[in-house]
Amino acid sequence: MLTNSQLQAQWMPFTGNRQFKQDPRIIVGAEGCYLHSDDGRKILDSLSGLWCCSFGHGRPEIAEAIAKQAKTLDYAPQFQFGHPGAFQLAERVRDLTPAGLDHVFFTNSGSESADTAIKMARAYWRLKGEPAKTRLIGRVKGYHGVNVGGTSVGGITPNRKMFGPMMEADHLSATLLPENRFSRGLPPHGLHLADQLEERIALHDPSTIAAVIVEPMSGSAGVIVPPEGYLQRLRAICDQHNILLIFDEVLTGFGRTGADFGATLFNVQPDIMTLAKNITNGAVPMGAVVASSEVYEAFMHGDTPAYIPEFAHGYTYSGHPLACAAGLAAMDVFEKDKMADRAAAMAPYFEEQVHRLADLKHVVDIRNLGMAAAIQLAPHPKEAARRPWEIAMRCWKKGLYVRFTADSLQLGPPFIIERDQVDTICSILEETIPEVD
Numbered sequence: 001m002l003t004n005s006q007l008q009a010q011w012m013p014f015t016g017n018r019q020f021k022q023d024p025r026i027i028v029g030a031e032g033c034y035l036h037s038d039d040g041r042k043i044l045d046s047l048s049g050l051w052c053c054s055f056g057h058g059r060p061e062i063a064e065a066i067a068k069q070a071k072t073l074d075y076a077p078q079f080q081f082g083h084p085g086a087f088q089l090a091e092r093v094r095d096l097t098p099a100g101l102d103h104v105f106f107t108n109s110g111s112e113s114a115d116t117a118i119k120m121a122r123a124y125w126r127l128k129g130e131p132a133k134t135r136l137i138g139r140v141k142g143y144h145g146v147n148v149g150g151t152s153v154g155g156i157t158p159n160r161k162m163f164g165p166m167m168e169a170d171h172l173s174a175t176l177l178p179e180n181r182f183s184r185g186l187p188p189h190g191l192h193l194a195d196q197l198e199e200r201i202a203l204h205d206p207s208t209i210a211a212v213i214v215e216p217m218s219g220s221a222g223v224i225v226p227p228e229g230y231l232q233r234l235r236a237i238c239d240q241h242n243i244l245l246i247f248d249e250v251l252t253g254f255g256r257t258g259a260d261f262g263a264t265l266f267n268v269q270p271d272i273m274t275l276a277k278n279i280t281n282g283a284v285p286m287g288a289v290v291a292s293s294e295v296y297e298a299f300m301h302g303d304t305p306a307y308i309p310e311f312a313h314g315y316t317y318s319g320h321p322l323a324c325a326a327g328l329a330a331m332d333v334f335e336k337d338k339m340a341d342r343a344a345a346m347a348p349y350f351e352e353q354v355h356r357l358a359d360l361k362h363v364v365d366i367r368n369l370g371m372a373a374a375i376q377l378a379p380h381p382k383e384a385a386r387r388p389w390e391i392a393m394r395c396w397k398k399g400l401y402v403r404f405t406a407d408s409l410q411l412g413p414p415f416i417i418e419r420d421q422v423d424t425i426c427s428i429l430e431e432t433i434p435e436v437d
């Protein structure tokens with residue numbers, strides 16, 4: 001049992017600290033699709049932690065690789081020196097990502113990946129002799145983490161409103177449309193929303209725009225799936241105006257959509273791709289930014305001496321040996337156990353079961369793609385965000401961990417989930433959603 005002093009000592013992230021500390025929900029172990037709570041219960045994990053333990057908790061191969069690495073090389077500086085694991089993992093990631101995305105820059109999180117990608121895009125244009133190309137275009141309801149760049153291009157209102165002006169950025173509309181409610185997979189309407197990019201470009205002029213950044217599928221805002229043809233259209237417009245396209249694949253990377261990457265599923269090639277989460281199956285913090293050869297080569301052909309860093313950017317823990325060991329073991333699991341195929345095979349059943357909740361009280365929309373789904377609820381008349389919170393708290397007591405935001409419940413279970421576990425998630429939700437006021 002934690003003491004009150006311990007509970008008060010931690011300022012928790014993205015948490016209602018005051019409520020949590022009155023009613024703590026403490027996880028002390030995890031295995032497969034389950035979390036173990038401190039009161040001895042097995043709790044079904046319907047979000048793979050935070051979308052990051054998608055190959056199942058407690059993979060022994062990953063744990064052993066981390067332990068072995070800690071005993072051999074705990075840390076190595078990566079500024080002007082290096083260690084084998086980082087190069088080996090970079091090669092694995094390069095070989096998995098779509099051809100043409102060839103150079104991997106390591107970070108420690110999705111947020112760092114987003115900010116790294118933004119800086120990379122801006123520096124790229126400076127090196128190409130177009131220093132005015134600095135502006136970024138993101139999307140309403142987009143999530144690119146919580147650092148200054150990612151917050152600026154992101155479009156989740158509560159994440160922005162406390163902090164005042166950050167980096168200048170413009171935003172496309174979200175692709176949520178009433179006529180797409182309860183779509184399964186790709187929604188049919190909304191391709192025209194990609195044409196807003198033309199308007200933004202006309203407003204700012206292409207000479208001032210460095211890049212467009214979007215998630216192939218918005219996860220954190222509640223599984224917003226792009227309309228048919230939308231990402232292809234963004235790519236075409238970026239090409240036409242000489243603007244880089246960044247795909248934030250922190251959540252979609254390594255199988256979540258049923259394909260290796262969103263870029264693979266939609267057959268759209270970004271210039272820069274950001275990754276994190278599943279890269280180590282959540283076991284050690286790590287992120288990565290994968291750049292095209294065109295971007296990388298622009299840095300390598302500058303006019304500075306060869307020993308001067310071409311990209312003045314990096315983190316103490318970029319390519320940390322423990323993260324690389326975890327990453328190499330996670331990539332083995334991903335490939336050997338065909339994790340993306342497993343997600344694709346379970347996705348139709350998952351879709352069917354989740355959409356059976358459509359007629360429940362409070363449910364106003366359900367969206368899904370691959371092994372991701374969101375159930376959107378009508379706001380409570382007095383306290384808009386109350387319902388998802390109350391439902392998630394009741395689920396926890398019944399043995400289900402479900403992620404909630406202000407207006408939705410989100411599901412992203414591990415790809416190793418079995419049908420009866422999908423049934424359990426859905427039956428607990430079916431019982432609990434109508435229970436609340």
Ligand SMILES: Cc1ncc(COP(=O)(O)O)c(C=O)c1O
Nearest residue numbers: 109110111143144145248250251
């Ligand atoms: C698309 C996307 N980008 C960035 C992030 C931020 O990642 P992190 O929390 O590791 O900084 C997330 C996290 O959910 C994400 O889904």
